[in-house]
Amino acid sequence: MLDDLALFVSIVESGSLSAAARKAGMPAATLTRRLQRLEAELGCRLLHRSARQLVPSSEGWQYYERCRPLLASLQQATEALDVSLNHVAGKVRVLAPVTLASGVLQPAWAGFMQRYPDISLDLQLSNQREDLIGSGADLAIRVGPLPDSQLNQRLLGRAPTVLVAAPSYLAQHGWPQLPQDLAAHALLLAEPLMEWRLQHRSSGEWVQLPPPAQTRLRVNEIKLAVDLACDGLGILYCPLSQAHQALADGRLQRVLPEWRGDARDIYAVWPQQRLLPARVRALLDYLIDFTAGHPLFSGEAP
Known part of the structure; x- marks a missing residue:
């Protein structure tokens, strides 16, 4: 009519x-x-x-x-x-974890804004998994399993995890030879990585270590945990993306290098009931291109 x-x-x-x-x-x-x-x-x-x-x-x-x-x-x-819907301009609001967004993804935000000068980027960073639909955000970066069926998702990559410690700590307390030896060391726990899963590179054997009853440190911010590991306070299980610079400059060293940590999936998610405007699609495509082939999103620690 x-x-x-x-x-x-x-x-x-x-x-x-x-x-x-x-x-x-x-x-x-x-x-x-x-x-x-x-x-x-x-x-x-x-x-x-x-x-x-x-x-x-x-x-x-x-x-x-x-x-x-x-x-x-x-x-x-x-x-x-x-x-x-079709013009790449306006505000894009994104929810993302603090350490991931301010760490390995930092060049992505800068490059995206340089490519699209008419877009205003609103980054809301939190280590808590916020309600994407209730917040009204356009897109969220999530790490780990996604139980929420109301969200569309796109896998961006897999973040490998590693065991690291400062050379000063290892010189004083020695090197563990097996995962079971970790129980005798000062361990630094960074949420949400409370359970440490390790796989032997040659045999494929998996070992899962439950959270120890006593730890030297427990913190809900991974960057701070990495900094304290660099200070020699103990052994840390963390994403390679957070420790790669400290490993490169020698402030940290790999512990049990013949064992690799569990890799965690990294997703971009958005509400199912919403059409993706061009400005949000542009950011999603940019993140996909940025993470494709990036060694810190490959799921495998060297």
């Missing part, structure tokens, strides 16, 4: 059925049938037609005056929505 209403407004403004038919790109007979259908649905005659003229009835004028501004408003809303 909405299309027929738009045709009726076009007929009135064009002054004739033939002119309105040419404007709509359809045969005059088709336009006439659709006008008759609209009149039948409304139960009144909208136009007085003769061989020489076409004049709206009183009901037709009333209907035209009320419907014309509604159609104009709808057209403006449609055009605004089209710009929002």
Whole structure:
């Protein structure tokens, strides 16, 4: 009915059925049938037609005056929505873990904003898994299992985990030779990595170590745990992405290098019921390209 209403407004403004038919790109007979259908649905005659003229009835004028501004408003809303969905501009609000967003993903945010200068990026960082739908955010970065079926998801990569300690700690307390030897060492626990899973590179054997009853440190911020490990306080199980720089410059060393830690999946997620505007799709595509082939998202520690 909405299309027929738009045709009726076009007929009135064009002054004739033939002119309105040419404007709509359809045969005059088709336009006439659709006008008759609209009149039948409304139960009144909208136009007085003769061989020489076409004049709206009183009901037709009333209907035209009320419907014309509604159609104009709808057209403006449609055009605004089209710009929002298809133009790479505006605000993109993202939820992400603190250490991941401010660490290995930092160049991604900078590169994305340089590529798209008309986008405003709103990063909400928290190590707690916030409610994406309730927050109104466009996109979230999640690490680990995704139990929420209301979210679309795209795997960005897998974050390998490693055991590390400072050279000063290992010089003083010795090197563990087996996972079981860790129980005799000072251990630093960084949430959410409370259970340490290790796999032997050659045999494929898995060992899962439950959280020890006593630890030297427990903290819910991985970057701080890495810094304290660098200070020689103990052995830490953490994502390679958080320790790679300290390993590269020698402040940390790999412990039990013949064992590899469990890799954790990293996802981009967004609500199922929402269409992805162009600005959000642009960020998602940028993150996919950024993580593809990146060694810290490969799932395998060297």
